[in-house]
Amino acid sequence: MSDDPPFLRDADQTRKNILEVALKEFAEYGLAGARVDRIARGTRTTKGMIYYHFGDKDGLYKAVLEKVYPSLRSDEEHLDVRNTDPIEALERIIDFTLDYHEKHEDFVRIVMIENINKGEHLRKTGIDSTVSYRIMMVIADILIRGMVLGLFKREVTPVDLHIFYTSFCFYRVSNHHTVSSVLGINMLSAQSCARHRRMVKDAVIAYLASAD
Amino acid sequence: MSDDPPFLRDADQTRKNILEVALKEFAEYGLAGARVDRIARGTRTTKGMIYYHFGDKDGLYKAVLEKVYPSLRSDEEHLDVRNTDPIEALERIIDFTLDYHEKHEDFVRIVMIENINKGEHLRKTGIDSTVSYRIMMVIADILIRGMVLGLFKREVTPVDLHIFYTSFCFYRVSNHHTVSSVLGINMLSAQSCARHRRMVKDAVIAYLASAD
Amino acid sequence: MSDDPPFLRDADQTRKNILEVALKEFAEYGLAGARVDRIARGTRTTKGMIYYHFGDKDGLYKAVLEKVYPSLRSDEEHLDVRNTDPIEALERIIDFTLDYHEKHEDFVRIVMIENINKGEHLRKTGIDSTVSYRIMMVIADILIRGMVLGLFKREVTPVDLHIFYTSFCFYRVSNHHTVSSVLGINMLSAQSCARHRRMVKDAVIAYLASAD
Amino acid sequence: MSDDPPFLRDADQTRKNILEVALKEFAEYGLAGARVDRIARGTRTTKGMIYYHFGDKDGLYKAVLEKVYPSLRSDEEHLDVRNTDPIEALERIIDFTLDYHEKHEDFVRIVMIENINKGEHLRKTGIDSTVSYRIMMVIADILIRGMVLGLFKREVTPVDLHIFYTSFCFYRVSNHHTVSSVLGINMLSAQSCARHRRMVKDAVIAYLASAD
DNA sequence: GATGAATGAGGCTTCATTCAT
DNA sequence: GATGAATGAAGCCTCATTCAT
Known part of the structure; x- marks a missing residue:
């Protein structure tokens, strides 16, 4: 010592x-x-x-990018919903996604920034769609099981579904400053969080359950 | 001369x-x-x-902010859905929102940037929630009419509903670069746009139609 | 004032x-x-x-190059040897060249430096062989007149002749530091200058006068 | 092992x-x-x-200097012209000098660089005019023998003569980049080399042979 | 002797802003 | 109102050199 x-x-x-x-x-x-x-x-x-x-500065930024993306995906690994009821499974995935974004504002901001950069640096990174392979498989499995059980009727790709609930989870964090000014609501308050959490889940489930 | x-x-x-x-x-x-x-x-x-x-530079930026926000809202004015069937009305609002974001990437990027700035400059602007008053009233009217007609069963505030569909419309444009890298999908292609358009609308309607 | x-x-x-x-x-x-x-x-x-x-720094250096080269050539303009006896004319040109290099060590050093740079910056400059056109014509005229008068017998191009006497005038200034160490002679002393001045002139004239 | x-x-x-x-x-x-x-x-x-x-860096540079100068002189040792006709001897010395510079551009550039440095590092080196002693003696011997044989009439010191032909051999290599730009001639082409080789030799011999 | 990591002074360049006209 | 020149603080980066192992 x-x-x-x-x-x-x-x-x-x-x-x-x-x-x-x-x-x-x-x-x-x-x-x-x-x-x-x-x-x-x-x-x-x-x-x-x-x-x-x-x-150089860009190299450092790239290294940050290379660190931050896999970090999200590796946390997702801990989700184990293979033997869970499809609706419960979806809820847990959405919970995880909502929580992850809320707890990792840094991650959200880095992604925003990289989009401001038009994704140029991310592209120079080794990161590609393989990082999302696991979560896509998990969603696919849930959708199939839900179909088989007659719970879900909607034909939707895992990618689209993932984008759908993620967009909301992301936006709540990414845009809370301007939304606060323009709509006068604090999206990150405990109450908003609770309401929003129910809303996405309910919407996703209602969507999947409803006929095409 | x-x-x-x-x-x-x-x-x-x-x-x-x-x-x-x-x-x-x-x-x-x-x-x-x-x-x-x-x-x-x-x-x-x-x-x-x-x-x-x-x-100074910040003053110019603030002036840009003051120009860009009202521009969205004034376009919304042209939406007249007071005498339209609630579901059709919602679809038109979502269509408008999706189209506006897709056509005005500059707007989307400015909003992202202002969120990167933590909304500091927007706050110094005269802009507040009154800019959203009209659209909130429109949504409220639709929700009430839908309830009355028995089409909608879900209790949801206009603000939350507006955030819900806007988050998706915004994200499709704001995050298309990183999503392209990480999910390997071009969210701005015509096909994606068509699928996504249907998806938000269906999800919102299914959500409102389903029981609490 | x-x-x-x-x-x-x-x-x-x-x-x-x-x-x-x-x-x-x-x-x-x-x-x-x-x-x-x-x-x-x-x-x-x-x-x-x-x-x-x-x-930037390179741009400044280039501007220096663009200033220094024409300066030599414009000084040469003042030499008027058209109606002078060929030998006398040559002597005056060599005198001018020797004096110019001795008086403009800065010029000599810039040329050395540009050669260390492999002429890269000079090439990016508008400067080319047209800057030397006038002096070449002057030398050509002298050589022809010397031939006609039977003073010169040697066939030599103006360019080669010019390089020959210039190399000596240049070297005396460019290399005087190392020559001082290695040969123990101060090439820039008044005595050396006088001896060397005679030597180049005599050598050039003897060369031209001698048979092929 | x-x-x-x-x-x-x-x-x-x-x-x-x-x-x-x-x-x-x-x-x-x-x-x-x-x-x-x-x-x-x-x-x-x-x-x-x-x-x-x-x-340190300067120490390394100094070591390079200490290596490069003796290298030229030790190559000169292989010239043996004691029993050679004075004109032939001179031609061989000039050939050697011209070839050495053309083959050792590194040497030429190091000497240029040391002159840019005003010879400061060479002075801190043990190198002085004794390194040139041998070649001076060789030239002196040639000049004396040429005088005795009535071939040479010119009184010139070995040092000055050496500087004269060396300046040209050095300049051809040291300044070829700028000369290429300013005179439009490639001094290092085979043709230029052949012409120039004849030119220096002829000039030196004509000079020595001509009356004072 | 040998190595990779670390240092810190100083180099080149940018950029929001001001000013004289 | 309008302009080109000027300012100076601060930004990014380099590089000779040192140090712990």
């Missing part, structure tokens, strides 16, 4: 430390608004290390 | 010209990424005029 | 001022060794103006 | 390897433009070793 050294001598630790701080900075200010100096000041290292490990 | 001057002499024209260019610039690059120089080059005037008319 | 203003408000003056200082800096330290900060400090303006007027 | 290690264990080998790479780097980019990182990457060792063996 030696006294905390002023600087790290471990590349992995350094990278991790930088990435954590960078995630916050990019989420807070966007790519253009983020300041490398501010990131460096937030870490236990120096600006030079950022360039040593990540090349 | 006015032989068509290369530069504008009319303050209003100048302001309008600057605002148009600024909207594109802010929508393209965000607040931090926008460049006053680039805006000036895009106009028929010079940088000095931007500062003369709008004070 | 107002008191010297701290900053210029005249683009041409500013450009000229920057160029003068930049010439000295590049000549002293080379392109890579030159410091934009140091140049700025030497001028009556600020660093920003360098970028405003010249784009 | 020793299963061929990827890194050198032999200090001398390491030094030699670094020096070779450094010569190329300095010749390519100059002292200010050279990058220690790039040199290290080019070697079979690491940056630390450069500092271990040569102290």
Whole structure:
């Protein structure tokens, strides 16, 4: 238990430390608004290390992207709904999605920012639709089971269904500032959250249950 | 003796010209990424005029915000669904919302950007929930009429319902870049658009029609 | 005669001022060794103006190149040897060349530096062999007249002859530091200069006069 | 044991390897433009070793200088013209000089660079005019023998004569980039080389043969 | 001797803003 | 109102050098 050294001598630790701080900075200010100096000041290292490990500001941003996407998907892994009743399963997936977005505003903001960047940096990343393979399979399985049981009548692809409930979960977090101004409602209050949670679930289930 | 001057002499024209260019610039690059120089080059005037008319970069951005929000609402005015069947009325409102977002990516991006800014500039604007008063009244009227006719059974506020379908319409445009990478689907293709249009409408109607 | 203003408000003056200082800096330290900060400090303006007027460091260097080459050639214009005896004419051209290099060490160093850069920047300049057209014509005329008079017997192109005497005039200035170390002679002393001046002239004349 | 290690264990080998790479780097980019990182990457060792063996960047540059000068002179040793006819001897010396410069552009560039540096580093080196002693003696011998035989009439020091033909041989290589732009001639083409080779030799011989 | 990580001063450049005319 | 030139703070990045192991 030696006294905390002023600087790290471990590349992995350094990278991790930088990435954590960078995630916050990019989420807070966007790519253009983020300041490398501010990131460096937030870490236990120096600006030079950022360039040593990540090349340039864009490289750092890309590394943040590469970290943040898989993180969502790996949390999804813990959802195990294979042996659950289809409606219950859907509710749990929607709960998870709503909670994840609400708890990870940083993630939501990074995704917004990347869309402002027109997805250019994400494309340069190795990330592609394979990251979504598992969740798509899970949804497909639920839809099929629901069909077989006669609970669901609607023909819909897992991708479309996923987009549908995700859009709402995302928007609640991404747009809460402007919605607060323009509609005078705090979407992130406990009450709104509870109402909205019921609303998406009910809508999805009613949609699937209704005839084509 | 006015032989068509290369530069504008009319303050209003100048302001309008600057605002148009600024909207594109802010929508393209965000607040931090926008460049006053680039805006000036895009106009028929010079940088000095931007500062003369709008004070500073933030002032210009605020002016863009003040222009873009009312524009959506004034388009909504043309929707006249007072004497329309509630379901048909809802479908027309959702159609309008979906079309408006798809046709005005600039608007969507400005709203995203303002959310990245945590709504700080919008708050400094005169814009508040009164801009949404009319559309809320329209939805309320539809919901009441639907209830009375026994078509709708669900108790839901106009605000929540509006957020629900808008979130999807917004997300389709705002997040199409990242969704394209992560799900491998182009949400803005004609086919996706048609499917999605049906999906929101069906889900909203099924939701309202189903029991609490 | 107002008191010297701290900053210029005249683009041409500013450009000229920057160029003068930049010439000295590049000549002293080379392109890579030159410091934009140091140049700025030497001028009556600020660093920003360098970028405003010249784009970047390379642009400034290119502008220096564009200034320095024509300067040599325009000085050559003052040589009028059309009605002079061929030998006398040649001697005057060599005198001019030797003097020009000795008096303009900056020019010599800039040319050296551009050769270290492999001529990349000069190529991006509008400068080409047309700048040398006049002097080539002058030499051609001398050679022809010398032939006609039976003074010269050697067939040689103006270009080759020009390279021959110029190489010596250039080298005396460009390489005087290393020659001083390695041969222990100061090529720029008055005595060396006098001896060398005689030597080039005599060699050129003897060469032209001797049979092929 | 020793299963061929990827890194050198032999200090001398390491030094030699670094020096070779450094010569190329300095010749390519100059002292200010050279990058220690790039040199290290080019070697079979690491940056630390450069500092271990040569102290600092200047120390490495100095070591390059100390290697490159003696190399020219040691090649000259192979010239044996003591028993050769004076004119033939001179021609062989000029041939050697012209060839050496043409074949060793790196050498030429290092000398240029050191002149850009005003010879400061060469002076800190042990190198002085003794490195030229041998070639001076050879030229002196030729001049004396030519005088005795009545072939040469010109009084000229070996140093001046050496500078005269060397300047041309050096310039052809050192300045070929700018000359190509400004005179539109490729001095390093086979044809130019042949013409120029004859020209220097003829000029030197004509000069020495002609009366004072 | 050897290595990869770390340092920090300083380099080049950008950019919102102001100013003289 | 309008303009081009100017400002200066601050941004991103590089690079010679050092250090712990």
